[in-house]
Amino acid sequence: MADRTLIPCHIVCGPLGVGKTSAILNYLRHCAPRQRVGVLVNDFGPVGLDSTTLEADAPMATVLNVPGGCICCTMLEELPECIRRLVSEQTLDRLIIEPSGMASPVQVIALLQEAERELNIRLQPAIVILSTVDFDEEKFERLAYYHRFSDAADILVFNRCDQAGESKIKRAQEWAGNLDPPKLRVLTTSHGELPLEIFELTEQATHTRESLAHHHHDHSHDSTVHSGGFVLDAARSFDKEVLLINLSRICLTGIAENQVLRLKGVFHTHAGWQTIEIANRMVTSRPSAHRRDNRMEWLTQPGVVDQTRMLMEIDRPVGFAGDRRGLRGSDR
Ligand SMILES: Nc1nc2c(ncn2[C@@H]2O[C@H](COP(=O)(O)OP(=O)(O)OP(=O)(O)O)[C@@H](O)[C@H]2O)c(=O)[nH]1
Ligand SMILES: [Mg+2]
Known part of the structure; x- marks a missing residue:
């Protein structure tokens, strides 16, 4: 096989409305102007508002919307084909994927890992964004909903700090700092403003990969949404x-x-x-x-x-x- 350079592929996950698209936009506005970035978004609905926003506000990037349907599973079925399309039509320096807030990040990561070689991509540390306003130790420990996000993170970001008090920001940082296995980075920010250097990190957090390897497909989509x-x-x-x-x-x-x-x-x-x-x-x-x-x-x-x-x-x-x-x- 021809020895082509693998395209770094980032995923930016997190619950609904937490600031994923804001973080991607922020990156696109600040990254090197000659860099060719492809963005794949999987919106929860039939229209695809995130691709609309990204196309309008970041015309320098190539944006592709993974069409909606079953709000948590479509992405898994369509994703490999969408990546194939994007990388065959464009020469990309980097690929960023935003799964819907309804998707299970672990499933998306596991699928990308399996397909790395075939798709010519190299999965970078997973960026997971949570809302600082939402933070509560007891809730984050108890609810599986939060675990499925925090467990999948290599880089854990607490966004919406502008809306949370100092003490909550400190508590969130402390909680995240004590997670085992430890995260590669724990960051606090507002409006998705992330330092560009986190897109240059290549190593993944200890153990995250092994735990993903044992992940089974679980169709846990909430049918009341x-x-x-x-x-x-x-x-x-x-x-x-x-x-x-x-x-x-x-x-x-x-x-x-x-x-x-x-x-x-x-x-x-x-x-x-x-x-x-x-x-x-x-x-x-x-x-x-x-x-x-x-x-x-x-x-x-x-x-x-x-x-x-x-x-x-x-x-x-x-x-x-x-x-x-x-x-x-x-x-x-
Ligand atoms: N006050 C405040 N607003 C924010 C912050 N981050 C994002 N927002 C706003 O919150 C709304 C949702 O942000 P998005 O970046 O679209 O969130 P998302 O996670 O991509 O949302 P979905 O894709 O629908 O799950 C937008 O109106 C943002 O401008 C923040 O840190 N502080
Ligand atoms: Mg979004």
Whole structure:
């Protein structure tokens, strides 16, 4: 076989809305301008908002969306083929993969490890991002949900430090520093700002690899979580304030009996193009460089919210005192 250089391949994992795409964007903005980086994202929904964001905000990278479907398993089936496509179409210096927050990182890592040789990639230390705001020793010890992220990490990042107090940041660091086997790095940050040097690390944390080798495929997808999405013509425009008020209400009270776990959209509004999201039980907005269409996707639990209902909920006329109180209430 021809001796081609292996492409370093990074995976950036973590629960929903924790700051994975922010960390990748931050890397793309700061890495050497001549470096050719391919990014594979696997969004939870049918639309693929992360690829939209990355394409608009990091045009220097080649971005490919792994299409959605079964929110935790599709990536495993489609991933090798997507990597093959990306590396055959482009000469890449580096590949970054963001699995959906619904995916099990250990399964993605195990699959990539098995396919390293065939795909011509070299798996780099796994970057796992957690929310410092969410940190609690007892919870992180007790819940399997957090273990599946922290166990898979070579580099463990506590993001969202701007929203957590000093003492919580210290406790998270201390907890992570005592993990056995030890992590290669434990970092604390905000907005996904990671030092570039962690993308140059090549060795993996002790034992992580062996424990992965014994991992069995386990289809642990929570069937009460549902995704939905829509794409609308760019000519359609929304009132930003109406969207913010409605999304704040949805964030607080859900839709019918359903909680909205995560929502992200780009909208053509009277105030320009905006990214508007629900993440970590908060509504945020910021300007977007995307212009192609209005698009949004969401995750609900325990039931499905269809496109028609969602569109009606976010575009519902407002102007009542109650609605505006709702906005202030969720804005803390
Ligand atoms: N305040 C604050 N907001 C953050 C931070 N990191 C990310 N965000 C915001 O949180 C939202 C979600 O961030 P993303 O980077 O999209 O998170 P993600 O993990 O890629 O989300 P999914 O792919 O949907 O699971 C965005 O609106 C970010 O701008 C942070 O450290 N502090
Ligand atoms: Mg993301």
